[in-house]
Amino acid sequence: MRGAVLHAPGDIRVEEREDPRIGAPTDAIIRLSATCVCGSDLWPYRGIDKVAEPAPMGHEYVGIVEEVGSAVRNVRKGQFVVGSFFASDNTCDICRAGYQSSCVRRVGVGANGAQAEYLRVPLADGTLVATPDVPPADLIPSYLAASDVLGTGWFGAVAAEVGPGKTVAVVGDGAVGLLAVLAARHLGAERVIAMSRHEPRQNLAREFGATDIVTERADDGVARIKELTGGLGADSVIEAVGTQESMMQAIRATRPGGHVGYVGVAHDVRLPGDELFFSHVHLHGGPAPVRRFLPELIELIGSRRIDPGKVFDLSLPLDQAAEAYRAMDERRAIKVLLQPEESDK
Amino acid sequence: MRGAVLHAPGDIRVEEREDPRIGAPTDAIIRLSATCVCGSDLWPYRGIDKVAEPAPMGHEYVGIVEEVGSAVRNVRKGQFVVGSFFASDNTCDICRAGYQSSCVRRVGVGANGAQAEYLRVPLADGTLVATPDVPPADLIPSYLAASDVLGTGWFGAVAAEVGPGKTVAVVGDGAVGLLAVLAARHLGAERVIAMSRHEPRQNLAREFGATDIVTERADDGVARIKELTGGLGADSVIEAVGTQESMMQAIRATRPGGHVGYVGVAHDVRLPGDELFFSHVHLHGGPAPVRRFLPELIELIGSRRIDPGKVFDLSLPLDQAAEAYRAMDERRAIKVLLQPEESDK
Numbered sequence: 001m002r003g004a005v006l007h008a009p010g011d012i013r014v015e016e017r018e019d020p021r022i023g024a025p026t027d028a029i030i031r032l033s034a035t036c037v038c039g040s041d042l043w044p045y046r047g048i049d050k051v052a053e054p055a056p057m058g059h060e061y062v063g064i065v066e067e068v069g070s071a072v073r074n075v076r077k078g079q080f081v082v083g084s085f086f087a088s089d090n091t092c093d094i095c096r097a098g099y100q101s102s103c104v105r106r107v108g109v110g111a112n113g114a115q116a117e118y119l120r121v122p123l124a125d126g127t128l129v130a131t132p133d134v135p136p137a138d139l140i141p142s143y144l145a146a147s148d149v150l151g152t153g154w155f156g157a158v159a160a161e162v163g164p165g166k167t168v169a170v171v172g173d174g175a176v177g178l179l180a181v182l183a184a185r186h187l188g189a190e191r192v193i194a195m196s197r198h199e200p201r202q203n204l205a206r207e208f209g210a211t212d213i214v215t216e217r218a219d220d221g222v223a224r225i226k227e228l229t230g231g232l233g234a235d236s237v238i239e240a241v242g243t244q245e246s247m248m249q250a251i252r253a254t255r256p257g258g259h260v261g262y263v264g265v266a267h268d269v270r271l272p273g274d275e276l277f278f279s280h281v282h283l284h285g286g287p288a289p290v291r292r293f294l295p296e297l298i299e300l301i302g303s304r305r306i307d308p309g310k311v312f313d314l315s316l317p318l319d320q321a322a323e324a325y326r327a328m329d330e331r332r333a334i335k336v337l338l339q340p341e342e343s344d345k
Numbered sequence: 346m347r348g349a350v351l352h353a354p355g356d357i358r359v360e361e362r363e364d365p366r367i368g369a370p371t372d373a374i375i376r377l378s379a380t381c382v383c384g385s386d387l388w389p390y391r392g393i394d395k396v397a398e399p400a401p402m403g404h405e406y407v408g409i410v411e412e413v414g415s416a417v418r419n420v421r422k423g424q425f426v427v428g429s430f431f432a433s434d435n436t437c438d439i440c441r442a443g444y445q446s447s448c449v450r451r452v453g454v455g456a457n458g459a460q461a462e463y464l465r466v467p468l469a470d471g472t473l474v475a476t477p478d479v480p481p482a483d484l485i486p487s488y489l490a491a492s493d494v495l496g497t498g499w500f501g502a503v504a505a506e507v508g509p510g511k512t513v514a515v516v517g518d519g520a521v522g523l524l525a526v527l528a529a530r531h532l533g534a535e536r537v538i539a540m541s542r543h544e545p546r547q548n549l550a551r552e553f554g555a556t557d558i559v560t561e562r563a564d565d566g567v568a569r570i571k572e573l574t575g576g577l578g579a580d581s582v583i584e585a586v587g588t589q590e591s592m593m594q595a596i597r598a599t600r601p602g603g604h605v606g607y608v609g610v611a612h613d614v615r616l617p618g619d620e621l622f623f624s625h626v627h628l629h630g631g632p633a634p635v636r637r638f639l640p641e642l643i644e645l646i647g648s649r650r651i652d653p654g655k656v657f658d659l660s661l662p663l664d665q666a667a668e669a670y671r672a673m674d675e676r677r678a679i680k681v682l683l684q685p686e687e688s689d690k
Contacts, residue, residue, distance in 0.1 A: 093575075093577060093600075094577065094600065094601050094602060097600075097601075097602045098602060099601045099602040099625050101625070102601030102602070102623075102625045104576075104577075230438075231449075232438060232439065232449075242618075242622075244618075247618065255438075255439065255442075256439050256442075256444045256447030256631075257439060257442045257443060257444040257447070262622070265622065266618030266619045266621070266622040267618075267619070268618070269617070269618020269619070269621075269622075270615040270616065270617060270618065271615065271616040271618060271621070272614070272615060273587075273589075273592065273611030273612075273613070273614020273615065273616060274611045274612070274614070276611070276614075276616070276628075276631075277587075277607070277610065277611040277614075277630065277631045277632070278447075278631060278632065279631065280444050280446070280447045280631040280632075281629075282627065282628070282629040283621075283627070283628040283629070284626075284627040284628070285622065286601075286621075286622050286623060286624065286625040287622070287623065287625075
């Protein structure tokens with residue numbers, strides 16, 4: 001099969017890779033209907049995360065079950081399924097508490113490389129959720145978004161305790177931040193402040209339900225949020241970047257007693273204990289337990305009540321993965337969908 | 346009047362200070378029935394927090410209202426009242442959300458020096474809570490504990506989302522940690538693990554409801570907590586020290602999805618963002634909004650359902666404040682109660 005491999009910073013190649021095979025009886029093999037490039041894929045692409053050896057890339061996926069191991073009960077050949085970046089058994093105490101991305105048996109799916117034609121998914125029963133029917137083509141981008149960026153934005157909103165009547169601010173205007181806006185609105189927030197200085201992203205934020213746009217950053221951004229909230233700060237702030245600046249911006253924009261939900265993968269962040277202490281905020285986040293939200297998200301997408309697929313503003317054949325990475329790296333695209341070529345299957 | 350003043354590290358003197366007077370119409374003057382030395386008083390006493398000029402000390406107090414300003418409505422002369430270290434209006438949005446120690450009008454009471462015969466309390470209506478009657482002498486230590494250490498331990502337990510059936514670990518065996526054990530048990534925890542290597546404190550922890558004692562510290566302590574919790578970590582961990590080591594111990598001893606409640610005043614703490622991210626814990630804490638809990642705590646103490654006054658294992662006349670500080674600094678006493686001399690009033 002063909003799949004994207006990162007050889008060195010900036011060097012993505014789509015090349016022949018071995019077809020994945022069932023290894024454990026709990027595995028499933030999926031023929032991918034769509035995959036995509038994640039903001040977090042840019043960390044190694046930019047050389048910020050080290051690339052020790054050629055690495056298959058991609059951890060976002062939807063597709064048709066091609067084959068299942070002998071122990072798999074919950075999904076079967078021919079079903080359309082959505083999974084996420086960590087495989088989980090969905091039965092351990094941690095999974096049952098809703099933290100499947102910290103499952104005691106968790107396995108990263110990304111190492112298998114989802115930017116490809118086929119993917120092996122471990123712990124298929126706990127990881128994959130099937131849609132009621134094979135969906136029409138126009139819904140596929142939205143299901144693909146559920147696989148990571150929607151689930152992650154949703155977790156950010158839940159971790160920030162978004163709810164009816166609340167004022168929510170979102171730090172970060174990537175796909176996760178934009179979908180956190182959608183999640184916040186869906187969860188009943190009265191006011192959703194998107195922090196963005198890029199017009200196309202501001203427009204999408206408004207489409208997803210943002211009521212206010214703040215273009216200032218860092219301390220100026222914090223001051224603007226306070227102005228908009230009677231000097232107190234937002235009830236809930238969702239952090240979707242992962243830098244020192246964005247974390248401090250989120251903490252400082254939150255009122256005492258309020259909640260920060262942080263889902264940007266932390267890079268070189270050191271939180272000052274004294275400032276955190278006196279901020280009185282709640283802090284929660286981490287790698288999103290997307291699996292917790294999949295049944296609900298699949299239902300909302302299938303019934304066309306949300307349209308998260310709009311974050312894909314560029315769609316390319318898998319073979320053009322290198323251009324997909326470039327477009328995201330240069331911020332020419334918010335998020336790029338990749339279509340595996342299946343003509344010969 | 347007489348009051349304790351810190352002149353330099355290690356140099357506490359009880360000397361003549363000016364009698365406090367009503368300054369604003371919202372002030373009250375209290376004749377102190379009892380006051381005490383706090384673990385946080387040891388930071389400047391040890392020279393870790395700088396002492397720029399002679400500073401009146403103490404922020405824990407109970408006493409009889411001597412005089413109120415013209416705007417005070419909720420307390421009156423002759424009542425026995427409990428207050429806490431931040432004065433708050435108890436009416437702003439932040440107070441009404443339960444974060445009185447971040448009240449938009451908050452004033453530190455400590456600058457007025459509660460280790461004295463009299464104390465001026467600003468924003469008396471929002472800050473002071475009266476007991477139904479002037480209590481018998483044997484309950485005074487428990488009410489005094491409510492003023493800070495009990496309220497702080499209680500907030501730690503609430504911030505750590507302690508509840509029925511949960512396993513709770515407490516990092517720190519000072520008065521706050523020990524009273525966090527009491528709070529955790531009262532809030533329904535099934536198992537309360539106190540981390541302490543000092544036998545008298547272990548005994549008091551057991552008396553307050555600890556079911557297990559862990560003597561190991563740092564990573565060994567974390568390993569022991571994991572052993573006791575099926576490898577997962579505790580549901581709730583209360584941090585009552587405020588150092589880098591104790592914070593990391595608390596975070597690492599908490600299971601994914603669990604809650605850390607931190608109430609030790611942070612000193613030189615820098616939390617690593619990546620470890621925090623992947624820990625999946627909830628983090629909440631800060632200066633305890635003691636005022637939130639005072640009505641409930643006063644009721645529990647008055648009906649003798651809890652006996653937090655047991656943390657005072659030494660009681661001295663106010664004039665011996667220097668010895669009180671030494672005893673706590675050398676860990677000869679858990680917490681020292683000071684009795685103001687009132688013979689001439």
